[in-house]
Amino acid sequence: xxxxxxxxxxxxxxxxxxxxxxxxxxxxxxxxxxxxxxxxxxxxxxxxxxxxxxxxxxxxxxxxxxxxxxxxxxxxxxxxxxxxxxxxxxxxxxxxxxxxxxxxxxxxxxxxxxxxxxxxxxxxxxxxxxxxxxxxxxxxxxxxxxxxxxxxxxxxxxxxxxxxxxxxxxxxxxxxxxxxxxxxxxxxxxxxxxxxxxxxxxxxxxxxxxxxxxxxxxxxxxxxxxxxxxxxxxxxxxxxxxxxxxxxxxxxxxxxxxxxxxxxxxxxxxxxxxxxxxxxxxxxxxxxxxxxxxxxxxxxxxxxxxxxxxxxxxxxxxxxxxxxxxxxxxxxxxxxxxxxxxxxxxxxxxxxxxxxxxxxxxxxxxxxxxxxxxxxxxxx
Numbered sequence: 001x002x003x004x005x006x007x008x009x010x011x012x013x014x015x016x017x018x019x020x021x022x023x024x025x026x027x028x029x030x031x032x033x034x035x036x037x038x039x040x041x042x043x044x045x046x047x048x049x050x051x052x053x054x055x056x057x058x059x060x061x062x063x064x065x066x067x068x069x070x071x072x073x074x075x076x077x078x079x080x081x082x083x084x085x086x087x088x089x090x091x092x093x094x095x096x097x098x099x100x101x102x103x104x105x106x107x108x109x110x111x112x113x114x115x116x117x118x119x120x121x122x123x124x125x126x127x128x129x130x131x132x133x134x135x136x137x138x139x140x141x142x143x144x145x146x147x148x149x150x151x152x153x154x155x156x157x158x159x160x161x162x163x164x165x166x167x168x169x170x171x172x173x174x175x176x177x178x179x180x181x182x183x184x185x186x187x188x189x190x191x192x193x194x195x196x197x198x199x200x201x202x203x204x205x206x207x208x209x210x211x212x213x214x215x216x217x218x219x220x221x222x223x224x225x226x227x228x229x230x231x232x233x234x235x236x237x238x239x240x241x242x243x244x245x246x247x248x249x250x251x252x253x254x255x256x257x258x259x260x261x262x263x264x265x266x267x268x269x270x271x272x273x274x275x276x277x278x279x280x281x282x283x284x285x286x287x288x289x290x291x292x293x294x295x296x297x298x299x300x301x302x303x304x305x306x307x308x309x310x311x312x313x314x315x316x317x318x319x320x321x322x323x324x325x326x327x328x329x330x331x332x333x334x335x336x337x338x339x340x341x342x343x344x345x346x347x348x349x350x351x352x353x354x355x356x357x358x359x360x361x362x363x364x365x366x367x368x369x370x371x372x373x374x375x376x377x378x379x380x
Contacts, residue, residue, distance in 0.1 A: 011031070012053070031055045180193075192211030197255075207253075224325045227329075240253060256320060290321075302328050
């Protein structure tokens with residue numbers, strides 16, 4: 001801990017020195033700290049004097065049954081002994097707490113934080129103002145990441161809408177798709193119609209719009225957003241955003257110009273466009289995507305609706321797995337998962353298709369069942 005105190009001292013000196021030498025209109029960097037204080041373990045005591053000298057604000061959480069608060073007031077000089085009870089509250093709970101006790105919260109633009117006080121209780125958290133400010137700053141600086149929260153902890157999508165990182169307004173989507181015109185319609189599935197669009201910045205998108213007659217709904221929409229936003233892999237379609245305005249439930253994806261795999265499989269002429277090497281490349285891409293969310297994630301994910309129409313092809317005919325509306329996750333130490341309803345696309349594998357394959361196999365002519373376009377005589 002002595003070394004930690006030295007680090008804080010040197011850190012402050014370096015920051016102040018950089019500010020003095022800067023020729024730009026640069027603001028002083030504010031240092032804040034949150035840590036845990038363990039009274040029973042003196043050897044882990046923080047270098048309080050160094051913290052007090054160098055930090056503009058700090059909170060110390062007590063380990064144990066105590067829940068005591070000493071408030072400095074945000075922006076006040078840091079003092080030894082400022083503590084906040086150990087634990088955390090999700091956003092939804094905080095909003096319910098504010099409503100129950102009729103408490104108003106305050107946004108501080110200097111520290112980019114929302115907070116409220118109640119008696120000796122002080123709680124700092126990110127509400128819509130803080131989220132907007134942080135995302136705006138990240139975009140301005142070209143940063144690749146910014147504040148993140150768990151979707152289930154959101155309240156009526158308030159934080160997700162405020163982020164504007166993935167929430168796209170209805171007017172922009174309507175304009176991008178030429179008012180959802182027939183000419184822009186790419187197709188229709190169980191969720192609803194899919195439209196091609198182009199945003200004002202020139203980016204092409206695919207908009208999946210929930211149909212009022214669809215048997216799918218809010219749960220599938222949330223599932224899709226949760227998984228698609230969490231999963232990032234070259235073999236998975238990238239979710240660019242969503243829209244929940246005017247009771248809409250739209251999902252906005254990157255546009256895949258070469259449609260889906262079923263567009264080629266079930267048409268003899270188009271099927272001939274893909275040679276053996278391209279088929280192998282597509283199969284390998286799908287396998288890489290499956291390995292990613294079934295083997296390499298902390299929470300293994302089962303797609304549960306993998307079929308040709310859910311394998312999209314990009315400009316280079318690379319496969320991208322899509323549609324996580326009925327996907328299911330489970331812990332990596334679980335060996336099986338259960339479901340309380342039958343899911344998938346009914347008739348995905350036609351019975352006559354299976355029967356034909358079985359008959360040919362029994363007759364010793366299974367090779368006749370293989371698609372002629374898969375002939376690899378020309379492959380190295």
